[in-house]
Amino acid sequence: MASEKAIKQKARLSNSNLLFLIASVIFVLMYLFAIISYPGSFLQFQTFFDLFNLNAPLIIMTFGLCIVMIGGGIDISIGSVCGLVTMACAVYLEKRSGSIAGAILLSMGIGILFGILHGYLIAYLEIQPFIITLSGLFLAQGLLTTLHKNPLNVTMPAFVNLRDFNIVITWLGTRNRLGVFIPCQIKPGTIIVAVLLVIFASLMKWSRFGRNVYAVGGNSHSAMMLGINVKRTKFITYVISGLTAGIAGFVYIMTTGAGNIGNAAGAEMKAIASAIMGGTLLNGGVGNLLGAPIGTLTLLVINELIRAAGVQSNFQAIVSGLLLYLFIILQSIIMSLRDRKRFTVALPPWLHLSGKGQA
Amino acid sequence: MRKLMKNVSHLVLPISVMVLLIIINLVKGADYFTITMINGALYGNIPNILFGASELVILSIGMTLVTAASRGQDISIGESATISSAVFVWFVLRSGEATPVTIIVGFLLSCVVGLGLGAFNGILVSIFKVQPMVASLILFTGGRSIAFMIDGKLSPILANDISNRIGTVIPGIPIQTPVILTVVFIALFAVLLKTTTLRLYVETVGINPNAARLNGINPKKVIFLTFLIMGFCSAVAGFIAVNKAGRHDSVNLLKNIMMDAILAVAIGGNSLGGGTFSITGSIIGAYTIEMLNRTLLRLEIEPAMIKVFKAIFIVILMVVASPVVRDFIKKVLDRNRTRKEE
Structure with missing residues (x-):
């Protein structure tokens, strides 16, 4: 009985794991291809770390988006909220001469406020998430332009120190450059990414809340029948998404050091693309938090590859669109092949049950 | 009476919003409804709204169908409009002198391109079972670059009499041409929905694709068809937009219009989760959005x-x-x- 249970659980979760596996295999293949074609740049560890250093905000936003998407919703306001947070922090630090701790609190506060607003309207008033987060996008953009119109550089000494702060890994530098001693550098944003990854992945994997999110995303009606508080679960997913957008905003200004209207513009679409590449489905109920950074990195490696190949910038968008196309088709084919196999095989009763439960 | 109420109940929201906006406008200034004649054409607040919302109305009609059948939204409509209108501009500029024939042929060519783009999204959604938003994300990413490559340069100018007339007014007719085109388009669509079983099929597929399949309706075909219609709609919208602007700006043409189109569908009382739909609601929703934008401008x-x-x-x-x-x-x-x- 116990073994039967274990198998059942494995079969149920495997949809998420399969997509995650595909995503990671493709990422590894992509990176190997990059190393083979451009060994000079991609073989260095610093290149790998720079992917994190420069794009930490996007990865952090993708975490929140993934959780919302697994819960069956969508949040397209994250890019604008992130932009608003950068500007708010810049104004707070530069004009009000605030402290860094205050800025962190401010950014998280703005994010959580937006999250609560979205979550309440979507979960408790049952309004379509797309419309509400779209108006959240408008709201954040409007507030951003109202707050300050011109680029604002933060010159506060304590903040500049934080901005230029790098963690140097001496042993990695020596081991890889074979004599040439240039140690690898990691920005604090990367550490935040790693910490958040551990927190969110374990939250979704092992906590009661995480399992509730999967249940609600898979089928909210049966989740309700099972006694899960669907509304509260949805509400919390949006709050988490807002919180990650706020943190991403602070990490953004920590890397660039300036508030600007164009900050993180269009990041929501990038985040959606990377969440999908990481194996999260828009329908909800399927996804793996570990896939979020993998998806983002795949997208970034594609961009880096195109840039390294020296293609005209117009082709860049087209090629990344094409690769997205290939990826989506591949995912769809693998999923349908898998379904068909399950359909034709004469099923023992326990496997049959799990297949039904998957739906 | 009750039946009538049932038919109209989903329109209560958009119409009441419209009435509210009109009241706000009248409070701001009583001259809201005044219409003046300039150079033989009608100008004023209401004609301006009808003029400004023409592309949005056409796109929201297509979006309504896509939403109803596939339970998702196409976010690449602005991009497909840009690509198809780029082909139109390319053809007209290439053929040298602009005659009615070249304009019409160019328009038909752009429609073919629009249908092709619709088919691209439609195949992904219907056959490969990708969610619509994900499928159209591809075109959304690369679309404007393709349009730029067709143009070959930044914003080629479309300076000829005919497209100027299509974009503004034809001498002798007091109503702007885009408004007339929109009305013709809406009429065509009304005829299509009244005479064919399109509405029934789309609603059936949207409510439950499996049930539709068991009843002998092929959901794949219906979803594919709605995406083809969406492609056609975006080609027409692109045609109107490029003639209005007089130039083809591949970066900013109809940018972010998908947000407004989806909003129009939602304000019109349609569920974004598919199923029964109301084109009338979407049309009123689109005009409401344009009215809201202009009201905010008017309130200074x-x-x-x-x-x-x-x-x-x-x-x-x-x-x-x-x-x-x-x-x-x-x-x-x-x-x-x-x-x-x-």
């Missing part, structure tokens, strides 16, 4: 704040229309009624 709100007001307005609107609030109001009304009866 600071440009930076316009988006904030728009967001607040949408949120209030959706809260009023939300199922929870609606149920609550119904309950209160029922209670009052029973009390009276006692």
Whole structure:
């Protein structure tokens, strides 16, 4: 009985794991291809770390988006909220001469406020998430332009120190450059990414809340029948998404050091693309938090590859669109092949049950 | 009477919003409805709204069908409009002198391109079972670059008499040409929906694809068809937009219009989760959005704040229309009624 249970659980979760596996295999293949074609740049560890250093905000936003998407919703306001947070922090630090701790609190506060607003309207008033987060996008953009119109550089000494702060890994530098001693550098944003990854992945994997999110995303009606508080679960997913957008905003200004209207513009679409590449489905109920950074990195490696190949910038968008196309088709084919196999095989009763439960 | 109420009930929201906006405008200045004749054409607040919303109306019609059948949204409509209109501009500029024939052939060519782009999304959604938003994300990413490559340079100018007339007015007719084109388009669509089984099929597929399949309707075909229609709609919208502007700006043409189109569908009382749909609601919703934009401008709100007001307005609107609030109001009304009866 116990073994039967274990198998059942494995079969149920495997949809998420399969997509995650595909995503990671493709990422590894992509990176190997990059190393083979451009060994000079991609073989260095610093290149790998720079992917994190420069794009930490996007990865952090993708975490929140993934959780919302697994819960069956969508949040397209994250890019604008992130932009608003950068500007708010810049104004707070530069004009009000605030402290860094205050800025962190401010950014998280703005994010959580937006999250609560979205979550309440979507979960408790049952309004379509797309419309509400779209108006959240408008709201954040409007507030951003109202707050300050011109680029604002933060010159506060304590903040500049934080901005230029790098963690140097001496042993990695020596081991890889074979004599040439240039140690690898990691920005604090990367550490935040790693910490958040551990927190969110374990939250979704092992906590009661995480399992509730999967249940609600898979089928909210049966989740309700099972006694899960669907509304509260949805509400919390949006709050988490807002919180990650706020943190991403602070990490953004920590890397660039300036508030600007164009900050993180269009990041929501990038985040959606990377969440999908990481194996999260828009329908909800399927996804793996570990896939979020993998998806983002795949997208970034594609961009880096195109840039390294020296293609005209117009082709860049087209090629990344094409690769997205290939990826989506591949995912769809693998999923349908898998379904068909399950359909034709004469099923023992326990496997049959799990297949039904998957739906 | 009750049947009529049932038919109209989903239009209550958009129409009441429209009335509210008109009242706000009248409070701001009583001259809201004045229409003046300039160079033999009608100008004023209402004609301007009809003129400005023409592309949005056409796109929201297509979006309604896509939403109803595939339970998702196409976010690449602005991009497909840009690509198809780029082909139109390319053809007209290439053929040298612009005659009615070249314009019409160019328009037909752009329609073919639009249908092709619709088919691209449609195949992904219907055969490969990708969610619509994901499928159209591809075109959304690369679309504007393709349009730029067709153009070959930044914003080629479309300076000829005919396209100028299509974009503004034909001498002798007091109504702007885009408005006429929109009306013709709506009429064509009304005929299509009245004479064919399209509405029935789309609604059936949207409510339950499996049930539709068991009843002999092929959901794949229906979904593919709605995406083809969406492609055609975006080609027409691109045609109107490029003639209005007089140049093809591949970066900014109809940028972010998918947000407004989806909003129009939602304001029109349609569920974004598919199923029964109302084209009339979407059309009124599209005009409402244009009216809202122009009202905010008319109230002389600071440009930076316009988006904030728009967001607040949408949120209030959706809260009023939300199922929870609606149920609550119904309950209160029922209670009052029973009390009276006692």
